Amino acid sequence: MTDTPTPTVIDAAQRFRSNDLAGAEEACRAILATDPHNAGALHLLGLVAAYTDQPDTALDLFAEAIAENGNDPSFHNSRGSLLFQQDRPAEAEEAFRAGLAINPRLPELHGNLGNALKAQGRLDEAADCFRTALDLRPNAPEMHHFLAATLRDLGEPDEAERHFRSALEQVPDYLDVHYSLAELLSTRGRLEEAEAEFRIVLAAASRFIPAQVGLAHALQGLGRAADAIDAIEAAHGQAPDHPMVRATRRLIYSNAVPGRHLPMINDVERHEAYRRSLERAVTPESLVLEIGTGSGIVAMMAARAGAKTVVTCEANPILARVAKETVARNGYADRIDVVPRPSTQLTVGEGRDLPEKADVFVSELVDTGMLTPRMLSVLRHARTHLVKPGGVIIPRASTIHAMLVETPELARINPVQCIDGFDMESFDVFRSPGCQRIDLGADAHTPLSKPFTALDFDFTRNMPEEGRRVIDVTVTTAGTCHGVAFWFDLVMDDAVVYKSESRARTNPWKQAMIFLEKPITLLAGDRLRVVARYDSNQISFGIDG
Structure with a gap:
């Protein structure tokens, strides 16, 4: 009886590329049974672990492969890519740089390094990496996309648009680029062009919620209120509980008359x-x-x-x-x-x-x-x-202050549901999106914590489009927490600050309130981890855990 020959790394790689992960794993283990120091088999086994949702095992295997043969840049690239997926960009950067030290002419590694740097807010360095990748491989549409998105964040929309369009020249059906271009055009006020790009995306991916929302915003900006409502209602029909859909739907309805x-x-x-x-x-x-x-x-x-x-x-x-x-x-x-x-x-x-x-x-x-x-x-x-x-x-800056609040009367209609025995949920669409207005000088409420600083904004520099902060808050008064009230200071200059916490009746903003989906019963001395978030549209709060 003839013994079955030991598979080779090439055999294992072919199985991996054909998506036969079990076969690839079996081949790698057979190789390692006779050659436990085979770096190629260790690397492939790490890829299998990564694809089967075993990130810690995959990282260990990549480390073993590098220990056996640190001169293969693909090993460092695989390790860096997995670290990046785990939201560990600084460690990913180190891995990508190690790969480039071995071979600086690999465009994929330059691109991956660019993404790791961008995740750390180092946009200029990231743009340089993407440019280097394009120097090495000019016809790489994904690198044009990465560079364009970075240039957009750097406040260079003309160059960003040029690279978005270069990507589309190479891959006309690159939907991610059509969507990114649509968002850029929308921000620049070129709403008819933005509408066309959003519609290209939705023709191929009709359930892509961000494009539906973007189309609704563009139509509203074009003064086509009825079309904007149709667009957001289509999204609402598919995803009625999606936060972006709910916020935009309320925005479009509430902005029908600019009464502010x-x-x-x-x-x-x-x-x-x-x-x-x-x-x-x-x-x-x-x-x-x-x-x-x-x-x-x-x-x-x-x-x-x-x-x-x-x-x-x-x-x-x-x-x-x-x-x-x-x-x-x-x-x-x-x-x-x-x-x-x-x-x-x-x-x-x-x-x-x-x-x-x-x-x-x-x-x-x-x-x-x-x-x-x-x-x-x-x-x-x-x-x-x-x-x-x-x-x-x-103004040059803003600081957001917040506190935990009990306010049962306002909580009864946030959201609008049953009133006097009637189902009034349809009327909830007219509430303002995201946060609700609260007048801390007039609306009945009980502070359950001292005010705390939640977020800071510097309008003199480029900030990320989204961010978050976790704050440990001590409960000072027992009660039912219905949500987080917040307000802002606008720092006009060194000597002048406008405070929206003002209880004056002429203050049009009053204060804001984010209502929790489920109220929380609290005792004095309890500690809550409050998560303050912002994105390109709004500020929100939640409770961690």
Whole structure:
């Protein structure tokens, strides 16, 4: 009887590539039974473990393979890739650099290193890695995609768009790129083009929720309210409990009538903060840029403070028309130019929207929950393209404060469900998205903790599009925690801070509240791990564990 020959690493690799993971594992173990130091078999066995959801075993096997033969860059690449998947980017970086030290001409390793650096917020270094990968392999669509996404985050949308389109020239049905390009175009205010890209994605992947939501935002921005509602209702029909769908659905409905502007123009404390800060920043030679003019009152404050020229933009054409009329009625038409377009469409240069980049940049994009959709992207674009280096930015920062709260009356209708025996859940769509408004000066509530600092934002620099912080909070008063109330400080400059915690009746923002899905009964002395999160649209809170 003839003995079965021991398989080779090539045999094991062929089985792995054909997705015969059990066969690949069997072949590797047979090899290692006769040659326990076979680095190739150890590496392949590690890949099998990684694909069968055994990450710790896989990392051990990759380490053994490297110990046996540290000169194979693919071993380091596999280890780095798994570490990156486990959200360990610093360790992944070390592994990728080890592979590149062996062979610096491997584009995949440069690309993987770029992703590890990007995950650590080192965007410039990441972009250099992707560029190196493209130098080595110019026709690598995924590297164009990675570079484009990084350039977008660096505030270089023109270059980002060029690389997105280069990827699509090579792979026209690259849906991830179509979606990323759609988001970029949407942020830049090119909404008709964004709509077309979103529809390409949805034609091939009709249940891709982010594209459905993006399409709804684009249609709303185009003033096609009925189409926007149809788009978000289609998403709601597929995923009614998806947080992004729920938030956008409420946003579209609640924004049908922009009723926030009347309370805003009566907020005495807000006016004082902007007025004082502008008076400190503006000189007779200042070119002031304002984003989101609304009523036009802040632009007029800048002109009254002595600015030579004020350019203010407003994406809502109706608001822009009324603001222009208000400016003229107050005698500032010769110094204030109201541009009825989003800030991402403004141009700079002689004869354009801005004669040059602005000396002072002022914005009022916040809402009750501080962040509004794509606010960070809009600010990043303005800093990069519309404001002089070192220009004054008002406000320049924000701090989010929060506390645990018991508020049974408000909890009864958040969300809207049964009222007086009637099922009123359909009416819940009219609530504002994400957080709800609470007036801590008027609404009945019991603080269950001391206020704590939850998040910090620096509007003078590029921040990640999303982030989180875990805070250990001690319960000071026994009760039922219905959620987390929060508010914000807008740091206008060194001396001026606007506080939305103000209990003044003229404060239009009041405070915000995130209601827990299930209330929690607490005793004094209990400790909760509160998770504060933000993304490109909103701030939210949850309880860890």
